[in-house]
Amino acid sequence: MLTKRIIPCLDVKEGRVVKGTNFINLRDAGSAVELAERYYKQGVDELVFLDITASEEKRKTLIELVKEVAAAIKIPFTVGGGISELKDIELLLKSGADKVSLNSSIVLNHALITEAAKQFGSQAVVAAIDVKKNGGKWKVFIKGGKEETQLDGMEWCVKTALLGAGELLITSMDKDGIKEGYDIEFLSLVADAVNVPVIASGGAGSKEHFLDAFLNAKADACLAARLFHYGELDIPDLKMYLTQNGINVRL
Numbered sequence: 001m002l003t004k005r006i007i008p009c010l011d012v013k014e015g016r017v018v019k020g021t022n023f024i025n026l027r028d029a030g031s032a033v034e035l036a037e038r039y040y041k042q043g044v045d046e047l048v049f050l051d052i053t054a055s056e057e058k059r060k061t062l063i064e065l066v067k068e069v070a071a072a073i074k075i076p077f078t079v080g081g082g083i084s085e086l087k088d089i090e091l092l093l094k095s096g097a098d099k100v101s102l103n104s105s106i107v108l109n110h111a112l113i114t115e116a117a118k119q120f121g122s123q124a125v126v127a128a129i130d131v132k133k134n135g136g137k138w139k140v141f142i143k144g145g146k147e148e149t150q151l152d153g154m155e156w157c158v159k160t161a162l163l164g165a166g167e168l169l170i171t172s173m174d175k176d177g178i179k180e181g182y183d184i185e186f187l188s189l190v191a192d193a194v195n196v197p198v199i200a201s202g203g204a205g206s207k208e209h210f211l212d213a214f215l216n217a218k219a220d221a222c223l224a225a226r227l228f229h230y231g232e233l234d235i236p237d238l239k240m241y242l243t244q245n246g247i248n249v250r251l
Contacts, residue, residue, distance in 0.1 A: 003248050004214050005045035005221035006235060007199065008228045010035060011052045012081075015065060017229065018052070029229040033068045039228065040073040042235040045250055047073060048169070048223060050101065050128075051081025052144050063095055070096020078126055078169075084109075089116055093124065101169060103128040104142035107149055107156075110163060117164030125167075126199075127160035129153065131186065132173040138186055145173050154189060161194040168194065169223065172202035177226060179205025187217035199223050207233065207241045214247050 010017045010032050017029040029035070036047055049069055051062055066079050079092050080101025089100045100120075106113050106127060116125045130145050131138040131153035138153030157168055170190060172183035182200045191198045197220035200213040204224040213219040227233040239249045 046076040054082025101128040113163040122166035127165035175203030181209040191218035
């Protein structure tokens with residue numbers, strides 16, 4: 001049985017970790033390096049770093065901060081934000097990232113997924129997909145959730161996997177920050193439709209929500225931010241709970 005993963009997410013703005021609700025009303029959550037060190041010591045499986053305003057502000061990711069975080073941990077490290085071409089990916093991988101998260105750039109240039117997978121391997125390419133329900137369908141949003149696209153969420157998830165993404169990081173904007181659980185309906189549809197790992201994001205509010213995502217959405221990993229940043233949920237306790245409920249996690 002494959003091991004399920006617990007992944008904290010560092011949403012970074014102006015060099016600080018922030019967290020909001022439904023992608024707005026951001027508040028400070030602390031130092032990226034300090035949080036990364038804390039999570040590493042608590043036994044998380046991976047870490048995601050997202051420079052959430054880089055695409056909107058048309059700038060590159062905060063490379064020096066990425067290097068500092070990478071030096072503080074010894075677990076797989078995914079970085080996203082402001083990546084628009086292969087040389088951006090190469091620089092991040094050389095700066096300590098193990099994977100890159102591509103969101104707005106691959107919507108605007110689908111070929112970037114395939115080019116990146118060919119050059120760096122599909123295992124280094126994570127398609128980050130932000131979806132929001134609109135008129136009964138899930139639509140894809142870009143630029144930190146500020147711009148709606150014409151892409152259908154399900155179709156885009158399937159396409160990114162076919163183009164070469166090694167993982168899908170799916171964030172429900174409707175669920176983000178409200179702590180009522182992941183979007184089980186959408187996640188389970190995607191998990192049935194693709195043959196790459198699916199990371200659930202947006203909505204975790206309790207240990208039971210992680211269990212629900214693993215059992216009923218068939219997620220391979222669960223990502224959360226606020227619960228971990230503000231000490232509302234202890235990671236070792238979460239992993240013990242999951243183990244006791246039949247989920248194979250690394251203790």
